[in-house]
Amino acid sequence: MERLTFEYAATKSVPKRAYVGVVGSGDLEVLLEPLEDKKAYVTVRTRFDGFEQIWKDILDRFFENNDIAAKIEINDFGATPGMVSMRLLQALEVSQDDKTQR
Template sequence: METLVFKYKADRKLTQRAHVGVVGSGDLEILMVPSDEEHAHVSVRTGSEGFSETWKAVLDRFFSVHTIQAKIVINDFGATPGVVALRLAQALEVSENGSE
């Protein structure tokens, strides 16, 4: 099990929490909580070790567009980068619109 931590500058507040996905084979769970800090704090817990550069690339791309102030916990069970990007977009939509 590996834990990765990332931090991104942020300037846009979220209105509510979000919980999307499930921890299961090839999937992941994202918990997104609004924050008043001027950055996003992302913690990734994954059973697939050695993919920190891949995680960084996916998160860099997401936060280059969405500068949200949030605490994000990602619990991964072997999700592909495409699934990670999809779940991040889904969590952001839930946080902004309240729809699941």
Template structure:
């Protein structure tokens, strides 16, 4: 099990709390809620070690366009970068619905 933390600047705050996905073989769960300090914080707990650079690249790409402050917890069971990006986008859309 590996745990990683990333922080990103933000300009607004995510509207509401969201939980989506399931932790199962090859997938992940995302818990997203408004941040209290005006920044985005991502905590990743993954069963697959050694992919910190890949996680950083996906999150850097995501936060290059996503500007809401959120506390995000990701429980990963080997999701691909494409799945991670899709789930993050789904979480944001759901929080704004």
């Protein structure tokens, strides 16, 4: 089990908390909370060791396109990079949705 942490500069706040996904076979969950800081803090807990560079690449790409200030927790159980990107975008969408919390 590995725990990774990342930090990114940010300028845009997200309006509310979001929770998407489920920790289970081949999936992951993303918990996103708004922050007043002009930073994003990401914690990844994954059952696989040795993939820090891949996580960094995925998160770098996400934050290049989504300049959000948030605390993000990712609990991984073997998700592919595509699934990680999808869940991050899904959490961002839910945090900006007035009507539902998924």
